[in-house]
Amino acid sequence: MLKLTNLGKVYEGKVAYRALTDINLEIDKGEFVAIMGPSGSGKTTLLNIISTNDSPTTGNLEIEGKNPHRLKKNALAKFRRNELGFIFQDFNLLHTLTVEENIVLPLTLDGASVNEMKEKAGKMAESLGITPIMNKRTYEISGGQAQRVAIARAMIHQPKLLLADEPTGNLDSKAAKDVMNMLGNINKKEETSLLMVTHDPQAASYSDRVIFIRDGKLHSEIHRGESRQAFFQKIIDMLSLMGGNDHDFSSVRI
């Protein structure tokens, strides 16, 4: 589904800075992958390249066998709109629109019919439990609700790949748990591939596989076994092993 080969990124400037070196990574259809690593390790750069917001300096990126970086600007915008879904740390909802309008926005831009949009938005809202707030404005809802709206928006056009940048970063632990549960469910039900960058081991433990990067290189990866509990413990251990700064990890243990 997603294939990175020898991907590298160098930021030009007065002092050139190598953010990513030779990243090789493959994600299967329907797989849920989390990327972890200390601050400045290149997680967000990697996600930006995959999400086509940034271009790689070297190497190749393929989504379903196509390299989106080769697309022209407008085709790229359409590609993003149709094939990718995004979830951001700060939600990125438009506050001039209501919750429902925010959710249907990608379909609206694509010129879908009103009935289809209504129906899809209704279904989405129901599965995410946000039906009661559909007519509210974005400043009237809580962070957890806002992130669920963002998930609904990201999923409404059934993208092949869902990209999440610190989706729980702005949420309390209860809301974070809810959001992660929902992402997990969507991943299972819709068979959407999911790539998530996170600092939060709790959130990462919902994934099938966690990839650790450090100093722009792949460090290691661990797979989830049967129990999420055990997986969480393994993630914590790996983070301790990798070192980095203490405050990067949550000290909470379950």
Add this chain to the structure above:
Amino acid sequence: MTFRQFAFNNVLRNKRLYIAYFLSSMFTVMVFFTFAIFAFHPAFSGGDINRNIIFGMAVAGGIIYVFSFFFVLYSMSSFLQSRKKEFGLLIMMGASDRQIRLMVFLENILIGFCATVGGILGGLIFAKFILLIAENVLIIEESLHFYFPAMAIAVTFGSFLVLFFLISIFVSFILRTNKLTDLIKGDKKSKGEPKASVFLSIIAAILLIAGYVTAVLVKGIFVVYAMIPVILVVVIGTYLLFTQLSVFIIRLLKKNKSIFWKKTNMLLFSDLSFRMKDNARTFFLVAIISTVAFSAIGSLYGFQSILTKDVKNSTLYDVTYSPWGDDTKEVIQQDIQKINAILEEDNIEAVSETMDEEIFNISEQISSVQIVKASDYNRFAALTGKEELHPAEMEAIVVGQSEAILTEDTKVDEMMMQEEIQIRDGREIIPSSIIQSAVLDIYNPYYVVNDSIYGQLGEPVRSDVSAVWAAKDAQEEQIIEVGRKLNEQLEHKAYSIDYSIYEINKTFGPILFIGLFIGIVFFVSAGSFLYFRLFTDLDEEKRKFKAIAKIGLTQKELKKVVNRQVALLFFSPIVVALVHGAVALTALSHLFNYNLTTESALVLGSFTVIQVIYFLIVRFIYVRQVRRTIL
């Protein structure tokens, strides 16, 4: 870092934020200064310029100054609006109200000082250009040479330092420190969608329609009585149009999902409804200001054309001569020779025709009417290349000159058609047709008859002589020069049409110029209001488009949204102003019973063109700004 340093660095290191405010202040200073350069020109103070004109200029200067005050105040307050968050942060860090006021005060003094200096320097650069324009529009004998405008600099500098000082004090006092949370949330807080009342929306429509209908329907002197109430009604109607009716319409559109949820419409309408509260005020201001500009320039231009058209159409010839009734043949001969001499003196080759004008009394209604021999008429016609007339023996042709006549309801020529002209042997000449022509220099309608019958007409009541000269490829200036001499030597007997127009323009020029100047100032500042409105929201717009671009927005879609947004902002108030202006000018033309369609179309059309150009420029800058943040 002292507090003063902080305030100064805040401005100097944050240029982009302050530039719009600075530029509009500078622009205001520049406008005032160029006007001052002009008003204090030595050619005016010493020369033979009318006292009234000097008074008019003083008044115009005052208007520009007062307007500048409000304009700078408006710019300032919209500028402060966009900085709420910054003030919130400062307060949170422990800045006192006094310090914030002091900061705003210092900033203003700094910006005001720079704007004044910059405006004067900018004005100096444009001074020669402005003086050249003024020279041509004003028709001043001595040319307006460039001079070092010490007086203008002093006056501008003084008055604007006072203005900025007053505004600084004013602003720092009205700067209410709202609740801290409101300030911090500053740009994020939502003012909510404005509500529209159906009742007021209907009232808006009724007021506007009533105002328009009254303005268009009233005729003649009633226009003056209707003016004030109509203006009031239309102003209130316009306010309600923008604050209520427009919100109401947008809400209706938003309710209709198949329109609202169609592609980029959603982004456009949600934004519009959200901003309508702020926009409505700007729109109202811009619409009214532009209407004032359109109407002022339109009416002045209309007046001028009413005045000159009357003169221009009265004759086809460069010089016309008609002696006093009691002038003897010798005097007439001398006069004609004098005119020929003057023409020769100025190297103008002219062809001339002379004709005896005989006035007859035909009936009670038509007591004194001129009857012209066809051959006389044709001689004159040959001079100007017009069509000849050949009436049959017992036929008369009525020749009118309706173009020169202001009032359209004169029916003298039609009355003349009803008459029959009796000749000596009792037969009657019957008028056959009416034509319009300015071949003869006769203001009232007259008959043209066949030469053979002319001798059989009765005794004329009186008889005059008229002579005309048509110059062969002479320059306009030469003719004006001749006209001046004729005016000196043969006052009220000989005229040069170009000289008359020149005289009218000369008296009317300054008024037109001042009107034009003020009109343009108003119009340009209306544009600045719009520019401000647009760029106050720029940062928020960028954030919004950034968010959408991440989801995927093509260049074309982005352009489409921005294009419509800016176009709506730029054209909705202007369209309203154009309609207002057109109605006002129609009322004006009814007042004078004179058709002003061409003049109105010209004035309104050129303003539309300017606005379109302005729109294209602003859109280009805006799209570039937005696109840059996305990529």
